Amino acid sequence: MHKVLNNKLAIFLFVFPGILLFALTFLAPIILSGYYSFRDTLAPGTNSTFIGLGNYTELLFHDSRFWLSLRNAVLLGLGFIIIQHPIAIFFAVMLDRIGGKAEKWFRTIFFIPSVISVVVISKMWLSLLDPTFGVFNKLLDSVGLGALKHAWLGDSSTALVSMLVILIWAGFGWGLLFYYAGVKGIPEDLYEAASLDGASGFKLHLRITVPLLMPVITVQITLAMITALKQMEMVFLTTNGGPGDSTQFLAVYLYNKAFSASQYGYANAISILFIAVCLLFTYLSNKLTRSDATEY
Amino acid sequence: MNKGLLSGRNALLAGALAATAVLSACGNDNSSNQAASEGNNTPAAGGDQVTLRVFSNLPDRKSGQGLAEQMVIDNYTKENPNVKIELETLAEEPFKNKLKAYMASNEPIDVTMVHGGAELNTLVQAGYVKELDPAEYAGEEFSFLPGVYTSFTFNDKLYGLPRNSDYEVIYYNKRLFEENNIKVPTTYAELIEAGKQFRAKGIEPMSINGKDLWSFGAFFQDLVIRVGGDQNLMLDAVAKKKDFTTDDTFKKAAELLGEARDSGLFQASYMTSDYGASQNLFTQERAAMWYMGSWEAGMATNENLPQTFRDNVAVLKFPVVEGGKGKDTDLLAWNGGGYSLVNSSKHPEEAKKFFDYLMSANQWAKSVWDIGAAVPAQTYQLNGNESSLQKELTEVLTGATSTAGSLGLDYGTPKFKDDAQNLFGKFFAGGSTTEQLLSDLQSAAASQ
Numbered sequence: 001m002h003k004v005l006n007n008k009l010a011i012f013l014f015v016f017p018g019i020l021l022f023a024l025t026f027l028a029p030i031i032l033s034g035y036y037s038f039r040d041t042l043a044p045g046t047n048s049t050f051i052g053l054g055n056y057t058e059l060l061f062h063d064s065r066f067w068l069s070l071r072n073a074v075l076l077g078l079g080f081i082i083i084q085h086p087i088a089i090f091f092a093v094m095l096d097r098i099g100g101k102a103e104k105w106f107r108t109i110f111f112i113p114s115v116i117s118v119v120v121i122s123k124m125w126l127s128l129l130d131p132t133f134g135v136f137n138k139l140l141d142s143v144g145l146g147a148l149k150h151a152w153l154g155d156s157s158t159a160l161v162s163m164l165v166i167l168i169w170a171g172f173g174w175g176l177l178f179y180y181a182g183v184k185g186i187p188e189d190l191y192e193a194a195s196l197d198g199a200s201g202f203k204l205h206l207r208i209t210v211p212l213l214m215p216v217i218t219v220q221i222t223l224a225m226i227t228a229l230k231q232m233e234m235v236f237l238t239t240n241g242g243p244g245d246s247t248q249f250l251a252v253y254l255y256n257k258a259f260s261a262s263q264y265g266y267a268n269a270i271s272i273l274f275i276a277v278c279l280l281f282t283y284l285s286n287k288l289t290r291s292d293a294t295e296y
Numbered sequence: 297m298n299k300g301l302l303s304g305r306n307a308l309l310a311g312a313l314a315a316t317a318v319l320s321a322c323g324n325d326n327s328s329n330q331a332a333s334e335g336n337n338t339p340a341a342g343g344d345q346v347t348l349r350v351f352s353n354l355p356d357r358k359s360g361q362g363l364a365e366q367m368v369i370d371n372y373t374k375e376n377p378n379v380k381i382e383l384e385t386l387a388e389e390p391f392k393n394k395l396k397a398y399m400a401s402n403e404p405i406d407v408t409m410v411h412g413g414a415e416l417n418t419l420v421q422a423g424y425v426k427e428l429d430p431a432e433y434a435g436e437e438f439s440f441l442p443g444v445y446t447s448f449t450f451n452d453k454l455y456g457l458p459r460n461s462d463y464e465v466i467y468y469n470k471r472l473f474e475e476n477n478i479k480v481p482t483t484y485a486e487l488i489e490a491g492k493q494f495r496a497k498g499i500e501p502m503s504i505n506g507k508d509l510w511s512f513g514a515f516f517q518d519l520v521i522r523v524g525g526d527q528n529l530m531l532d533a534v535a536k537k538k539d540f541t542t543d544d545t546f547k548k549a550a551e552l553l554g555e556a557r558d559s560g561l562f563q564a565s566y567m568t569s570d571y572g573a574s575q576n577l578f579t580q581e582r583a584a585m586w587y588m589g590s591w592e593a594g595m596a597t598n599e600n601l602p603q604t605f606r607d608n609v610a611v612l613k614f615p616v617v618e619g620g621k622g623k624d625t626d627l628l629a630w631n632g633g634g635y636s637l638v639n640s641s642k643h644p645e646e647a648k649k650f651f652d653y654l655m656s657a658n659q660w661a662k663s664v665w666d667i668g669a670a671v672p673a674q675t676y677q678l679n680g681n682e683s684s685l686q687k688e689l690t691e692v693l694t695g696a697t698s699t700a701g702s703l704g705l706d707y708g709t710p711k712f713k714d715d716a717q718n719l720f721g722k723f724f725a726g727g728s729t730t731e732q733l734l735s736d737l738q739s740a741a742a743s744q
Contacts, residue, residue: 042710043400046422126573131564132500132582154506154567156725240507243567243725245718259393261714262418264400 030275037269042262055269066270069241069248070277076164076249077228077281081221084168084175092179093209107180114173122237125166129153153239156246163247167234171227175220182216183209218289225281229274250274346646347380351398351408353391353633360594361460364664368654379646388571389508399424404640406647407654410456412447412632413706414713419636420450426637426644428454432652439657439675444631446701457655458631458673460664463590463699464514464614465692471608472499472584482624484522484552484617491561494584503583505574506566510713511587512720513705515556518614518628519549521700525621530704533741534712540738541731550730552617557724567725579605585612590693591633594669596685611688627696630703631673712744 004010037055041048059066091110095103113121128135131151140148152162190208199207210217232251235241241248241256254274258267350369354362362385369381386394392415398405399422410416410425419425433440441461448456473480473490476497481487491501504511517530524545532538533546540546556562563569563583578586579601586592596606613624635654641647654660661672666679668686671693682690705713716737723733 042418043396043422046418126568130568132577151564151567154565156727239568242507242509242721244722244727246725246727255393256714259396260710262396262710263714 030272033268033271036265037272039265041265043264046264048265051265055266056273058266059269059273065245065248065253066250066273068245069250069253072160072248073229073231073250075160076167076231077225079164079168080171080175080224080228084172085179085217085220085224088172088175089179089183089209089213092176092183093205095176095180096183110176111173113170114177118170118233119237121166121170122234126153126238129162153247154243156244159239159243159246163235163239166238167231170234175224178216178220179213182213186212214289218286221289222282222285225285226278229278229281250277345378345380346643347382348406348643348647348650349382349384349404350650351391351395351405352383352385353388353409355385355387357385359598359600360667360669361591361664363667364660364669367663367667368659371659372650372653376649379650381650395419402640404642405638406641406643407651408636408638410448410634410636411706412456412458412630412634413702414708414710415706416448416456416636417450418710420455424639425455426639428457428637430454433457433655437656439661441673441675443701444673447631447706448634456634456636458634459655459660460591460631460633460670461629461673461693462632463627463629463671463693463696464518464587465590465689466502466612466614467578467586467588467592467595468610468612469578469581469584469605469608470610471604472581478584480612481615484519484615487615488555488559488561490584491556491559495560500563500577500583502561502563502585502587503569503574503577504562504566504587505569505571506562506721506724507568507570507573509717509721510703510705512553512724513716514628514703515587516549516553516720517700517704519552519617520545520704521626521628522614522617522622523548523552523620525623525626527626527698527700531700531702531707533737534704534707536741540734540741546734547730548617548620550733553723553733554730557726567721581605581608589632590689591670593671593683593686593689594667596683597668609685611685611692613692623697625695625697627692627699628703629693629696629699630701630706632703632706634673708741709744712740715740715744 036044036048038050038052039048040051040054095106095110098106127133129137129152131137131149131154134152136152137149140146150158152158186209190212191204194204194208230251231249232255235247235249235252236255239247241252250270251274254267254270257263257270352362352365354360354365356362357366369383373379373381385391391409392411395408395410396418397403398408399419402424408425410419416425430445438457440457444458444461445454448454448458468480472478472494476494476499478490478493479486481490494501504515506512520530521527524543526545529538529543529545533540533543563574563577565573569577574586575588575592577583579595581602581604595601596609598606614628616622616624635651637644637647637651657674657676661674661676664670664672665676665686666681668683671686671689705716708716719728719733719736719740722728722736723730728736
């Protein structure tokens with residue numbers, strides 16, 4: 001075995017397929033994207049002209065829709081981190097405490113939204129929030145709050161908030177699963193020792209659960225930001241960025257520019273900035289949440 | 297452009313009348329189709345086995361235009377046993393997007409559905425679709441109405457053939473109007489008033505596919521035509537020959553558009569309703585009207601829809617505007633959908649044969665009319681079994697005194713279409729005023 005690993009040809013043979021795959025499916029598209037982002041073109045294969053940084057200056061300095069979609073993505077990411085994750089951690093701990101059959105049962109219930117097709121979920125929320133026959137408005141009516149009835153996704157003043165609630169709800173199962181696995185990995189005797197020392201309730205979790213979950217939290221924050229930036233399917237299927245541009249997200253905007261507006265070069269410039277923003281957020285979230293590995 | 301379609305209508309009428317006699321001799325069964333088409337196609341016996349790929353935007357194969365398309369495909373494969381047709385269908389918006397993905401990867405589709413105007417222009421510029429020779433399609437075998445190639449012609453070259461005469465109408469539910477004692481509107485003020493009355497009774501007045509955005513553009517163009525009485529005004533503005541901000545007609549039309557928005561004419565969920573959702577609302581009799589095109593003639597014969605709805609669906613011309621110069625016979629009509637041959641086809645000859653067969657008057661045009669799914673772009677034969685909806689739609693077309701030739705949104709580049717659609721979306725979401733809408737439209741036209 002040792003001999004084989006010293007053989008340069010063997011190393012090459014083992015590593016090359018992986019590198020080739022990576023280059024073809026990951027590097028090449030990015031390089032091509034970079035190439036097209038400097039050109040004005042309708043689609044690959046059509047006539048194109050080199051326009052230098054034209055697409056980028058237009059995007060960064062004249063395109064308010066780009067900044068709006070970026071802002072919405074950041075808001076969604078913060079929504080994940082500030083609203084979804086604490087709730088997910090809370091339920092992960094509760095699930096762990098509850099034990100027995102109830103634990104399995106609730107675990108399944110919480111995860112159901114994550115296994116249902118995005119299309120189904122989108123249609124379901126469109127129906128739930130429909131101003132005419134939606135259950136949500138009917139509920140408001142039945143408890144005497146009829147005055148609050150609304151076209152939740154169809155009105156630019158409430159569309160973004162509704163969209164964020166849906167997305168936070170839909171991603172909850174995954175968030176919970178990660179934290180639940182993290183909580184399960186914390187040895188029980190740590191809690192017992194802390195209890196003996198007099199810690200209890202919330203303090204117990206603040207001092208033991210949260211620090212020991214830190215590596216999971218770090219990964220989750222990074223994933224949350226990237227998920228928010230990549231948000232596409234649900235928005236596309238429910239509002240398609242509208243009404244107006246109130247629920248415009250970066251990936252949807254990119255898609256519409258490439259396929260509806262046939263501004264392929266411009267869309268590629270968006271995609272390059274998109275990669276840059278994703279890398280920046282990954283770097284920042286790693287930096288901000290970095291802590292020495294906690295050991296037990 | 298207008299003249300072309302005008303004479304087209306005469307041809308249509310003449311064709312319709314004359315052909316009734318011809319057809320009565322032929323009958324309507326499949327054997328007549330076969331007999332007629334065998335003369336036009338080279339015999340297929342002994343030919344190599346070929347699989348043709350066809351891409352279409354008609355996923356419903358059991359009713360409407362999807363059924364018509366399927367009938368033609370079945371006829372063709374029956375007559376040409378060596379040809380297998382591999383069909384791929386997607387709903388409207390996903391279809392458009394996937395077609396562009398196919399274009400980008402030069403996917404070897406043989407025949408594809410295309411949308412004339414801006415959409416097709418992109419395919420043409422990418423060299424994805426084949427140029428056609430108009431002379432080949434001039435004869436009686438095809439009987440295209442004059443002037444129908446406009447949206448398929450770029451730099452005087454033809455790249456596709458239209459399948460329908462498309463025009464915007466208002467479908468309405470007679471029962472809902474009668475039971476609620478509301479006057480069927482003939483003027484815009486009456487339309488707005490009817491909207492208020494329906495809303496007061498808890499019925500959605502008019503359904504529209506706001507999420508798809510393009511209907512707003514058509515509605516605006518209809519208003520421009522009614523206010524100014526000029527079919528070319530909107531197209532000229534898109535082509536930068538007129539200005540959206542300085543012409544009073546646009547100002548008035550935008551104000552009327554705002555009235556529709558503010559008076560609650562459209563269903564409460566109009567900004568999140570896509571095509572299917574807006575149609576469901578109307579066909580389930582929860583909305584009194586539906587702003588849509590003539591291609592929905594098949595609703596009256598679609599057995600999946602409630603009988604009460606099918607008995608009560610009728611057509612209304614876009615109402616006149618008080619003080620406007622336009623008449624209710626000025627029709628927002630164009631040729632939107634059609635078919636093209638794809639350059640990267642692996643079986644160009646077989647593909648052309650099928651394409652010609654599909655477009656011959658006794659195939660697509662006949663099938664689509666016979667089942668009442670749409671109004672063809674070719675002279676068609678009345679078969680005596682037309683639904684009242686079809687007859688009303690025919691009357692709207694044959695009674696038109698002028699036609700637009702193109703949808704304003706499709707008249708510019710795809711970028712203009714996307715920008716303009718989003719501007720209408722912004723306007724309808726309450727994010728802009730009439731002045732802003734017009735100045736934004738002007739910038740969109742200028743920067744396309």
